[in-house]
Amino acid sequence: MFQIHVSTSINGDDTEFSCEADESLLDVLRDRLGLTGSKEGCGTGDCGACSVIVDGRLICSCLMLGAEAQGREIETIEGMADGSQLHPLQQKFLDHAALQCGICTPGFLIAAKSLLERNDNPTEEEVRYWLAGNLCRCTGYDKIVRAVLDTARDMRKPPESRKSAPKKRVRA
Amino acid sequence: MNFQPGKDTLKRKFDTVGTRTPRPDGLDKITGRAQFGADITAPGMLWGMILRSPHAHARIKSIDTSKAEAVNGVHAVVTSGDFGPCPDNVLDIRENVMAREKALYDGHAVAAVAATSRAAAKQALKLIKVDYEVLPHVTDVDEAMKPSAPILNSKLFTKGLDKTPRKPSNIAERFEFGHGDVEAGMKQADLVIERTFKTEATHQGYIEPHACLANMGSDGRADLWCCTQGHFMVRQVCSALLGMDASALRVTASEIGGGFGGKTTVFIEPVALALSLKSSRPVKVVMSRSEVLRATGPTSSTSIDVRIGMKKDGTITAGDATLRYQGGAFPGSAVPYGAMAAFACYDLKAVRAVGYDVIANRPKQAAYRAPGAPMAAYAVESVVDELCRKLNLDPLDVRLKNASSDGSRASYGPNFDVIGLRATLEAAKAHPHYKARLMPNQGRGVACGFWFNFGGETSVSLNVSADGTIGLSVGTPDIGGSRASIGNMAAEELGVPHDKVRCIIADTASLGYNDVTDGSRVTFATGLAAINAARDAIGKMSVRAAGIWGIPVEAVTWENGAARPSSPNAGKHEPLTLADIAAQAGATGGPISGHCEINAEGAGVSFATHLVDTEVDPDTGYVKILRYTVFQDAGKAVHPSYVEGQFQGGAVQGIGWALNEEYIYGEDGKLQNPGFLDYRIPVASDLPMIDAVIIEVANPGHPYGVRGVGETSIVPPLAAISNAVSGAAGVRMTQLPMSPPKVLKALGRI
Numbered sequence: 037m038f039q040i041h042v043s044t045s046i047n048g049d050d051t052e053f054s055c056e057a058d059e060s061l062l063d064v065l066r067d068r069l070g071l072t073g074s075k076e077g078c079g080t081g082d083c084g085a086c087s088v089i090v091d092g093r094l095i096c097s098c099l100m101l102g103a104e105a106q107g108r109e110i111e112t113i114e115g116m117a118d119g120s121q122l123h124p125l126q127q128k129f130l131d132h133a134a135l136q137c138g139i140c141t142p143g144f145l146i147a148a149k150s151l152l153e154r155n156d157n158p159t160e161e162e163v164r165y166w167l168a169g170n171l172c173r174c175t176g177y178d179k180i181v182r183a184v185l186d187t188a189r190d191m192r193k194p195p196e197s198r199k200s201a202p203k204k205r206v207r208a
Numbered sequence: 209m210n211f212q213p214g215k216d217t218l219k220r221k222f223d224t225v226g227t228r229t230p231r232p233d234g235l236d237k238i239t240g241r242a243q244f245g246a247d248i249t250a251p252g253m254l255w256g257m258i259l260r261s262p263h264a265h266a267r268i269k270s271i272d273t274s275k276a277e278a279v280n281g282v283h284a285v286v287t288s289g290d291f292g293p294c295p296d297n298v299l300d301i302r303e304n305v306m307a308r309e310k311a312l313y314d315g316h317a318v319a320a321v322a323a324t325s326r327a328a329a330k331q332a333l334k335l336i337k338v339d340y341e342v343l344p345h346v347t348d349v350d351e352a353m354k355p356s357a358p359i360l361n362s363k364l365f366t367k368g369l370d371k372t373p374r375k376p377s378n379i380a381e382r383f384e385f386g387h388g389d390v391e392a393g394m395k396q397a398d399l400v401i402e403r404t405f406k407t408e409a410t411h412q413g414y415i416e417p418h419a420c421l422a423n424m425g426s427d428g429r430a431d432l433w434c435c436t437q438g439h440f441m442v443r444q445v446c447s448a449l450l451g452m453d454a455s456a457l458r459v460t461a462s463e464i465g466g467g468f469g470g471k472t473t474v475f476i477e478p479v480a481l482a483l484s485l486k487s488s489r490p491v492k493v494v495m496s497r498s499e500v501l502r503a504t505g506p507t508s509s510t511s512i513d514v515r516i517g518m519k520k521d522g523t524i525t526a527g528d529a530t531l532r533y534q535g536g537a538f539p540g541s542a543v544p545y546g547a548m549a550a551f552a553c554y555d556l557k558a559v560r561a562v563g564y565d566v567i568a569n570r571p572k573q574a575a576y577r578a579p580g581a582p583m584a585a586y587a588v589e590s591v592v593d594e595l596c597r598k599l600n601l602d603p604l605d606v607r608l609k610n611a612s613s614d615g616s617r618a619s620y621g622p623n624f625d626v627i628g629l630r631a632t633l634e635a636a637k638a639h640p641h642y643k644a645r646l647m648p649n650q651g652r653g654v655a656c657g658f659w660f661n662f663g664g665e666t667s668v669s670l671n672v673s674a675d676g677t678i679g680l681s682v683g684t685p686d687i688g689g690s691r692a693s694i695g696n697m698a699a700e701e702l703g704v705p706h707d708k709v710r711c712i713i714a715d716t717a718s719l720g721y722n723d724v725t726d727g728s729r730v731t732f733a734t735g736l737a738a739i740n741a742a743r744d745a746i747g748k749m750s751v752r753a754a755g756i757w758g759i760p761v762e763a764v765t766w767e768n769g770a771a772r773p774s775s776p777n778a779g780k781h782e783p784l785t786l787a788d789i790a791a792q793a794g795a796t797g798g799p800i801s802g803h804c805e806i807n808a809e810g811a812g813v814s815f816a817t818h819l820v821d822t823e824v825d826p827d828t829g830y831v832k833i834l835r836y837t838v839f840q841d842a843g844k845a846v847h848p849s850y851v852e853g854q855f856q857g858g859a860v861q862g863i864g865w866a867l868n869e870e871y872i873y874g875e876d877g878k879l880q881n882p883g884f885l886d887y888r889i890p891v892a893s894d895l896p897m898i899d900a901v902i903i904e905v906a907n908p909g910h911p912y913g914v915r916g917v918g919e920t921s922i923v924p925p926l927a928a929i930s931n932a933v934s935g936a937a938g939v940r941m942t943q944l945p946m947s948p949p950k951v952l953k954a955l956g957r958i
Contacts (some may be wrong), residue, residue, distance in 0.1 A: 072240070081882060082497075085415055113640075116240075120422055132404055136687075137465050138237030138242055139466060141238055164893040167891075167892045170892070172855065174688060176856035176898045177895055178893075180892070181892060
C-alpha cells in the first residue's frame with residue numbers, strides 16, 4: 037500500500053517515518069517508533085490512555101492520523117522526565133500512590149501536564165473536569181486528583197522551597 | 209518454620225509493614241517503560257484478528273475461508289476445526305474461544321486470521337464466508353427461564369432439582385443455602401417486606417484490552433506473553449485446549465492493565481497459539497474495546513426476590529431470597545456466591561437463599577470483584593433499609609443489633625472466626641459523616657457488604673544475593689500493588705529495609721503452580737508464603753552462622769536482620785547480618801534460598817460498611833454523589849495507600865454500577881453500547897473524594913493478621929446508593945442502574 041513520508045519532532049528529537057494514509061498517530065508511535073508508553077484503551081477517543089501533546093495541545097493520538105504529524109512537535113510520556121529528573125507530576129503520582137495498574141497513568145500525566153501549563157492554580161473541580169476525558173478504573177480518581185492539586189501547589193512555590201510530599205510513616 | 213494458625217503469636221509491631229513505601233513498579237509506570245500485554249513484539253511477528261458472530265443465536269452451517277487464505281500476507285486461518293478433542297473441564301472454554309456448531313451470542317468468535325499487517329488481516333476477515341441459520345434468541349434472565357424460551361443447549365438439564373427433569377432448560381442449576389424455619393421466623397415479625405429487584409449486566413471495564421503474543425515452534429514448544437490474572441491458569445487451559453504438555457508452554461505475565469476478575473480466564477490466548485502453530489510465526493492478538501465489551505466477561509444480569517421479617521425493636525426474625533442470575537451462554541454464573549453472601553452480614557436464626565444459574569444469549573460471564581455478591585447485597589440491604597424507614601429505626605443501630613460477630617453461624621454454613629463487621633459499623637456511627645446535615649432532595653444511604661476471601665495454591669522463591677539483597681519470585685500477577693505489599697512483608701520478616709527486596713512475577717517455568725490473582729488472595733496467601741519463605745531462608749542462614757561460630761544451630765536466634773547467639777551461654781559472638789552471611793555463602797555451603805509451597809487456608813472473611821450522600825435532581829433525574837465514606841476491615845493494612853486505593857476503586861466501580869453502567873441489548877439480541885462512550889464508567893468529574901477508613905481486626909489465619917481487601921468494597925455501594933436515592937426521592941428504587949430516565953419514572957415525572 038502507498039505510504040506517506042513524515043518528518044516530525046517527538047520529545048525534541050527530529051523523527052522521520054513512513055505510514056499508511058489511514059494509520060493513527062498512536063499506531064505509528066507504538067508500532068513503528070517503539071514508543072509504547074502511550075496506550076490504546078478504546079481507539080475511539082473515549083479513554084484518554086493515548087494522550088499526547090501536539091504543538092502544545094492535548095489530544096488523543098488514536099484520533100489523529102500519523103500523516104498529520106508532519107512538521108509538528110509531539111510530546112509523549114517518554115519525554116516527560118528530563119533524563120533521570122522526573123517531572124513534578126510524575127514524582128507526586130508516586131508520592132500519592134496515584135496509580136494502581138498503571139495503564140491509564142501515562143495519559144493522566146500528559147493530560148495533567150497540559151492542565152498545569154494553562155492553569156497553575158486549578159480548583160479541585162477544574163482538575164476533575166480537565167481529567168474527565170481520561171478513564172481510570174482502579175483508583176476512583178481520589179489520589180490522582182490529590183496528586184495533581186499537590187503538584188500545582190508545589191510548582192507555584194519558589195523553586196528552592198519545593199520538595200516532594202513528606203514521606204508518611206503511618207502506623208495503625 | 210511455617211506459620212501455624214492458632215499456635216504462632218500474631219505479630220502486631222512492625223517496622224516496614226504499615227508504612228507507605230514507594231512502589232517498586234512505580235517508576236516504570238510513570239515513565240511509560242512498563243510493558244503491558246500489547247507492548248511487546250517479536251521478530252517476524254504476524255497480527256492476529258478474530259471474526260465474530262453478528263447474530264445472538266445462529267447455527268453455523270459452513271465456513272468458507274478460501275478467499276481469506278488467498279489474501280497476500282495471510283499466513284494462517286483457524287476455525288473450531290483447528291481445536292481437537294479436549295478434557296471435559298475445558299469444553300465450555302473451547303466452545304467460547306471459538307464457536308463450533310452454534311454462535312451463542314453477538315460477538316462469539318467464529319474464525320481467526322494471522323497476517324503480516326493489520327490491514328491484510330482486516331481484509332481477510334471480510335472475505336471469510338460464514339453461512340448462518342439464524343435462531344430465536346433470549347437475553348433477559350426471567351425470559352430465559354420460561355418453558356417457552358429458545359433453548360441454547362439441548363443437552364442441558366437442570367441440576368439440583370428434587371426430580372430429574374425430562375426436558376432441557378436454560379436453567380443450569382438450582383442452589384439452596386440456609387438454616388432454621390423461615391416461615392416460622394416470618395410469623396414472629398411485626399413487619400414483613402417483600403420486593404423484587406433487577407440489575408443489569410456490567411463490565412469490569414479494565415482500561416487495557418486483552419492482548420497476547422504467542423510463539424509456537426513446530427516442535428510443539430511455545431512461549432506466550434499475555435496480560436492475565438493467572439499465567440499458570442493460562443498454561444493449564446491453553447495446553448489442554450491445544451493438546452500440549454503443560455511444561456511445553458511457558459507463559460509470562462505482562463504488566464496487567466486492570467482485571468477485576470475479567471482476566472481470570474482465556475479468550476484470545478488459545479487462538480493466538482493455534483495461529484502461531486499453523487503459521488510457524490509469532491502471532492500477536494490485541495482486542496479492540498468493542499471486542500472486549502461484546503465478547504469478554506461482563507457480570508450476570510439478575511432478578512432477585514427478597515423477603516425479610518423484622519420486629520419493632522429492629523430484630524430480624526427471618527430472611528429469604530431467590531436469586532436468578534443469567535451468566536451468558538454457558539453455565540457457571542456467580543449465583544452460588546450471591547446466595548451465600550446475601551445474608552452473610554446478619555446473624556439469623558432462620559435464613560434461606562435459593563439461587564438459579566441461567567444461560568442466555570450473552571457473552572459468558574466472568575468474575576467481577578466479589579463475583580455475585582454486590583447484586584445480592586443490593587437486594588437484601590435495600591429491604592433492610594425499607595424496614596428501618598417504615599419502623600422508624602436507625603439503619604446502623606439495626607445492623608449493629610443483628611450483625612454477624614465472632615462465632616456467629618454464617619447463613620451459608622460455617623461459623624465465623626474473628627470478624628470486623630461490628631467494628632466497621634461502630635466506626636461509621638462515630639464518624640462525622642453520619643451526623644452531617646442533609647438539604648432538600650438529598651438522602652443518606654447505609655449498606656454493609658461481605659466477601660469470603662480466598663487462600664489457595666501458592667509457590668514462592670526467595671533468593672539471597674551475595675551482596676545481601678533479596679530477589680523474591682512470586683507467581684501471582686500484581687494487579688494493584690502486590691509487589692510492594694509482598695516485598696514489604698518479606699523485608700519485615702527478614703529484618704531488612706524494604707528496598708533491599710525486589711519482588712518479581714516469575715514465569716510458569718520458574719516456579720511451582722500458583723492459583724490466579726483472585727478472591728483478594730494475593731496479599732494474604734502470597735504474603736503468607738513469602739513470610740514462610742523468609743523464615744525458611746532465616747533457618748538456613750542461622751545454620752551458616754552456627755557453623756561460622758562453631759555452636760549448635762539451636763543456640764542461634766534471628767533478630768533485626770542478623771543472626772545472634774541466643775544467650776551468653778552460646779559464647780560471645782558479634783551478630784552476623786544477613787549481608788555478612790550472604791557474603792560468605794559460597795564458603796559456607798553455597799547459595800541461600802528460601803521456599804514455600806502451600807495451599808493457604810485461613811484467609812479471613814471481610815466486611816465493610818459504606819455511607820453515601822446523594823442529591824437527586826427532580827427535573828432531570830440526575831443523581832449526584834455528594835459524599836462517600838468507606839469503612840472496611842483490612843486485618844492489617846500492609847501498605848495503607850494501596851488499601852485505601854482498593855476501598856476507593858471498589859466504591860467507584862459500585863457507583864458506576866448503581867448509576868450508569870449497563871449492557872443494553874436490542875430486540876435483535878445485539879449489544880447496542882459496545883464502547884466507552886455509551887458504556888459509561890465514572891469519570892473524575894462525576895465524583896467527590898472517596899474517604900477511606902481502615903479498620904484493623906487481626907485475622908488469626910495470617911502471621912501479621914492480614915485479610916484480603918480487594919473485593920468487599922464493591923459489595924455495599926449498589927445498596928448504599930439506592931438507599932440514599934430512595935431517601936432523597938421519597939420512593940423505593942428497585943432497579944439498577946438508576947439512570948436519569950429510571951429515576952424520573954420512579955418520581956412519576958415520565
